[in-house]
Amino acid sequence: MIARIFVLLLLMIILSDIYIDRRLLRRLTRYLWWQRLLWWTPGIILFIYTLVLTFSRDFAPERIELLNVYLFLFGVLAIPKFLFAICSILGWGHCRFHHTKNNWGNLVGLVLAIAQIVIIIYGSTIGFRRLDIRHEDFYSPDVPAEFDGYRIVQFSDAHLGTYRGSSSQILKKIIGSINAQKPDLIVFTGDLQNMAPDELYDFIPLLSSLYAKDGVCSILGNHDYSDYIKADDVTKVANERELISREREFGWSLLLNDNKAIKRGNDSIIVAGLENDGRKGEPKRADIGKALAGVDSRNFVLMLAHDPRLWRRDILPNSRAQLTLSGHTHAMQFEIFGWSPASLMYDEWGGMYHEGNRALNVSVGMGGFIPFRIGASNEIVVITLHRKGI
Template sequence: MKFTLWAFVGLVLYTVLIDFLLYRLILKNSDEHPSHFQFPYGAFWHYSIATFFIFAFAIFYSRITVTHSSATYVYFQWFMMAYMLIYIPKTFYYVGDKILGKFHKVKTKFDDNGKIKRMNDGKYPKISRKKFLSQVGIITASLPFISLLFGVMKGRFNFSKKYTKLSFPNLPNSFDGLKIVQISDLHLGSLNSNYQEMEEVVKLINAENPDIICFTGDLVNNFYEETIGWEKVFTQLKARVGKYSIMGNHDYGDYSKWPSPKEKAENLQNIKDAHQRLGFKLLNNASSVIEYNGDTIAMAGVENWGHPPFPRYGNLEQASEGIENIPFKILMSHDPDHWDAEVVPQTNYDLTLAGHTHGMQFGLEFKGFQWSPAKYKFKRWAGLYQADKQFLYVNRGLGYLGMPARVGMPPEITIIELTRGPISNDPM
């Protein structure tokens, strides 16, 4: 309840503040001295839909915790998207005016040599400060609007393949060249029956001819009903050795208030059953030994293990029972924080596969450089990490949650090739 209240208060304050500051800016840049309630200045408030968004947020957010319908998540995410398309550009408009306005003021007072200009000598092109700031405001407001709109229209389904080759001296000869495809964070309720787009994902994965497919959690937002109808898509995934999956923090129904423990337990069991229905072998604090030509490797999976407020159901010791002597081991653990907390200090898993972060569905990646707000929340948030002889790969997710968009952080299909040799990694 406290989180709901603070989210509500925060949104109210942010919305009112931005509208108030922007309104003052409009008046400041006006050549007139208008009545605050006459057109067009009064229209700023008439058409400012802050009140609607504030109350809509309160209603939708409170319903998410008690609803038994995944449709509410769809309504909520589109509400959030509409809000962001309006208020993020407003914020950029105001900030751009303040920053570049000061720059413009300095440039008009001094010449290139740092000397004070004679303002009326006719040597410099004249542009009024108000016109300059108006143009700046339009540009700075347009950039986030266009980016978000692109993230909705194209970015959320602009699937990206990420290739990595890893070498291990203890990988059995029979598994040299093993190809693993990892996907994560489907959030089927948010996808809202976009079967055609996910069928494209299946084609992209099958074209890689994977030996193993790993799904690293968050099949749904909250409810097993979200899985209904997806069999026709995901049962078409093909892997020579097998398809394995684990649970994510959203798969336990913890983000809803249930009429009874029995109903919550039934929802959880139905979600577990859905993994098998979609063609995956669910590893809940369990492992599976894979044998080929007399050689063996192990695939293990833990239930969700995260730092608060994320649930902690994972039992690494239980998941590792019976595979202690297997020469090469792979672990699936939804939350990458688990790797630093338990996997590296306590085990010798060669490769851990995680998801969870989505890369915040927003960021920048260019020629080896990557940035996202996710880095301020998670130590390991996207891509490949190494600690001595152990590796972690964090998948950026296929689906989306909260906002139906991805900006600079496309949905990911990870392809990892394992080879036998000196310990090394080669992102391709």
């Protein structure tokens, strides 16, 4: 992860420090050697930290806490100085062009730097601990009479490795909230781990405690495969098999391009689960034909697909699944006034979307590879099915 952009990161660290040191600090009446050392020390530490993480074999270090600490420090040390330096340079250019003396860029940069520090601290603490329970109603004439009022709880993108240590209390709160909804069915829409199945070990009893009348159905997300570690094929296959085995050990029905019928009296609905199929470089294993094998065209189908882009690309044109549940986007863990940068990448990134009588719900998830959220709080979604008059 860091290795992909380490040159940019190093330049942000070093150039900002050089600029502020030479153009501002040296102009102070007294700028003693120890003060200069004090100024440079955080940047030097962050510079070395960046180099160390660059040599990680995998997408992230095995101890994810090392990456999380780095990103926090980068957010409160490097980015604020970079923002200040950019604003200061622009302000200096304005002064030179208009022949003025007051560099208002310094003030703007200072305000932005302080705001950045506040955002990082809030998002890494209070923001990441918040939990929203979103309620949605889905109306369709295809909902069987016996399933009118049927309650489904969706949770997604757990990224369990992020919850190890003191953050485990957040996960306990989320699992408790899911059970408190007394759902008929619980569905998990992928990304249980960050990188490897050993992240699950501490949480086996907790995840096994999830309870719904019709159990838990789950699918795999892009992080649940072995594409985020550098290892031989034997190790990768073993990791995938272990993750699959663990999910089933929880008592979950893991659907790998497969489906499951849920019955109520003489009525039934079908829960179908696709394997992951995402952007270039991510696992592409979805097979909608296999997932719907044996399904009658008259059945109500609840489709689980980790990446919401599958909805328009494959599910709408190649099936008649009435309701699709996805995750994956996390809303990029940032949302303000209803806008998220995820909207630049995804047509559907968070919430319920309709296309005629069919719908897609995208959960912004309940975790993240990085423990940070602003606006796009951890969420569970309670979806109630309603039979609409024909």
